[in-house]
Amino acid sequence: MPQPYTSPDAKERAKRVELILFDVDGVLTDGQILIIPGSNGAVHEYKTFNVQDGVGLTFARRVGLRLGILTGRTSESVSVRAKELGMEIIEQGSLNKLDTYQKIREQVNLADAQIAFMGDDLQDLPCLRRAGLAIGPANSQQDIRQYCHLITEHTGGHGAVRDALEFIIRAQGKWDQIMARYLA
């Protein structure tokens, strides 16, 4: 499968999306975790995020898209970053992502077709198969690629999320609205 990849129906699928859920490690980050033991046995796990991704998330909110995080790990860095970016949904420490996905879907009262999911590894597969638009970063594991409607040009933490968001915003015909602000 070539990379980047766009399925024939990806654009049509993107048009219907109202909520985008992101796995964190390998998607919003490059998959690296910095582990620093703290005092009293505490363990701190830190991550780095990409500023161009952050700008894309701000654009997405500006055109009315809803955003959320759904990850199996737990990190203070993620809470802080998600809050800064105005994410509506923050689900960390999910042991079964599909269960959490379904809980979210009921909360937001949307159909699967209105939800995009972006993940890079096998545990994301049940959500990728359920969501209306399945997106993988360039570094996606081989076994999930065939289930993705979009494989981005960039890898996680290096612009994959920005790629995905621009694809959706352009498909919905709202990119000119973003550009207008900067071309005034």
Place this chain on the structure above:
Amino acid sequence: MPQPYTSPDAKERAKRVELILFDVDGVLTDGQILIIPGSNGAVHEYKTFNVQDGVGLTFARRVGLRLGILTGRTSESVSVRAKELGMEIIEQGSLNKLDTYQKIREQVNLADAQIAFMGDDLQDLPCLRRAGLAIGPANSQQDIRQYCHLITEHTGGHGAVRDALEFIIRAQGKWDQIMARYLA
């Protein structure tokens, strides 16, 4: 547009430059931010800088160029680094970069033609379109490239700023003056 790219008039434009303003994330850094929650709800945001860029900034000051930072984010790392490099202008947390650009231009009493701006993303576009010399790092977003007179060979945080500074210093015929010190 090929990369690196130099517009036909880039050298002429560079000759007139007296002040260079830099966006930070993705330009002076690789766009990665390390987020570490502190005590009492404080959030610390750390960045890594490139030493070869720093050497270039020292060279620029040595030949009389004035330097400044203009960024939308706020980070203690940036204040420290900018101070170390003797930057004259440090504007962080700018909500509207063009407004801040115009405030700076009045402070330094220069014309747009005497100012170079280096940025990588859409929010830099108004300043890139106003400044006499518009520079983007290799990692610049697609939509701003057509407005740049110079796209550097290296990416942000990996030598893009050094590339830009050497281009300007050479265009002004002052590179031999830099080399002389090390060839004595």
Place this chain on the structure above:
Amino acid sequence: MPQPYTSPDAKERAKRVELILFDVDGVLTDGQILIIPGSNGAVHEYKTFNVQDGVGLTFARRVGLRLGILTGRTSESVSVRAKELGMEIIEQGSLNKLDTYQKIREQVNLADAQIAFMGDDLQDLPCLRRAGLAIGPANSQQDIRQYCHLITEHTGGHGAVRDALEFIIRAQGKWDQIMARYLA
């Protein structure tokens, strides 16, 4: 020797593996160490780990493979990460890796043919020559490559461990068992 590389008998060797021992730096990490001096002369050494490697280690345990770390350095990050991943053996600060390897082999009561060793540098060579399956990441030193049955596609800290684990699990015919959980 081409890269990635698989020796003609690598698959047969992988079938017999019951325990996999990993060097840390350059294998489970990209070989970078962040050194931060602490108070009272203490020195803290931090490393970053890869989440996709971690998922692979979880898969390995799920199909009954036993896991261990054998490294010459000592770092709090490693203890924390190895514990999180449920590693059975954690040997840090080993001055002679072959001695430590033999101690481990006696503890677990396995033959060399049942042990895989993954390392990237010369000090790993005695263990690579002894273990039933010798694995090097893509960044392995030139002088150890000829002793490896498998050179992975990815470099250390960027998926090399995941590559190695998938190779073993597939060779043992247990990959479908992993996939089944996510295709249910």
Place this chain on the structure above:
Amino acid sequence: MPQPYTSPDAKERAKRVELILFDVDGVLTDGQILIIPGSNGAVHEYKTFNVQDGVGLTFARRVGLRLGILTGRTSESVSVRAKELGMEIIEQGSLNKLDTYQKIREQVNLADAQIAFMGDDLQDLPCLRRAGLAIGPANSQQDIRQYCHLITEHTGGHGAVRDALEFIIRAQGKWDQIMARYLA
């Protein structure tokens, strides 16, 4: 100039080397500095080092080569790392590298021909032109390359120092002595 590059007389020059002096940023590191402001106005500057480089430095000491650091910056990480690696000379904060180089040469009582210097930028040029063997990492600035007898395959912080050390040890016919320990 092709990269990696070896001058016709590089091997002969390497045979005479007894002391190797290294610049730090961009040579022993990838040129990235992590800046973290501390309490009471203190500024901490952290760097990451490469473990494979460290192994090479241990090999160099084992065959009798003397090692030192000569850098213009000052960082606690460097002191700790240099001490760990048993470096004989640690000169940080040098404002004029040639002056410091000459001071070191007198201390160790060696001729220029017996000293190798490895650096990546213009401020290293006076030392590179003076030392018997001038080495640059793959990321060396364009203007210093013509003065180097050896440009390594890898970049700083990603194996450049290991490349340089192996070249010298092999030129001196002592690599078999290193390998013997691991092939016993």
